[in-house]
Amino acid sequence: MKILTRIFVFALTFFVVFIGQNSASDKANPPFAVTIEKTQNTPFGQMEDVRIYLDNSIDPGNAMGYYDFLIEFDPSVLSFNSADPGQLITDCGWEYFTYRHGASGNCGANACPSGKLRIVAIAETNNGNNHPDCFGETPGANGDLAILHFLVTNDYTIECQFVPIRFVWYDCGDNAISSVSGDSLFISSHVYDLNGDDLANPNSSFPTHYGANSSCDTLTVDGQPVPLR
DSSP, X not given: OOOOSSSOOEEEEOOEEEESOOOTTTTTSOSEEEEEOOBOSOOTTSEEEEEEEEXXXXXXXXXXXXXXXXXXXXXXXXXXXXXXEOHHHHHHTOSXXXXXXXXXXXXXXXXXXXXXXXXXXXXXXXXXXXXXXXXXXXXXXXXXXXXXXXXXXXXXXXXXXXXXXXXXXXXXXXXXXXXXXXXXEEOEEEEEOTTOOBOOOTTOOSSBSSOXXXXXXXXXXXXXXXOBO
């Protein structure tokens, strides 16, 4: 292993979630592909920004009105500082963005353990004549949905190591996207790691890193439609 001097290597792996309808072609042509950015050459003891972004060039024209992401990171290496709405959200004029972690994070029915972060954005709220300009549906658009700000540890023993930042599921509503009208909820169909391996496993129990499990395929609330893979 080559040890670098002056430049310390610290990398964050990403998971990508393909969210949308379940069909034979959805892996090649998913309605939404959401990725956590991989960064590298991160200096110790400094801030690092990590983007969550939408790749809409795969199947342009899909619009969304809401997202709810639950992110996991290693709190012994990374200290979460804050999150900002991504460029796609600000350019479209979405009206609500928030993040929660720890006791207020709402991981399932309980408070979130350390190292969990929930991020929620809503395109339109009931606030009169203010309306968003777009819903992420611009053909060929790739845009940031959120930007996460982390403080990296000063512990040099983790030099040249990768530390994962990844999606985690505590219930069927995690890592979901809704249609603009709110009548459809899209949940994970595939979950990929940094090597491109699909980790999705509908038989895994909550909490899990392997996507929404099979119980979500029969979930109904007040007669609403079943979520779409």
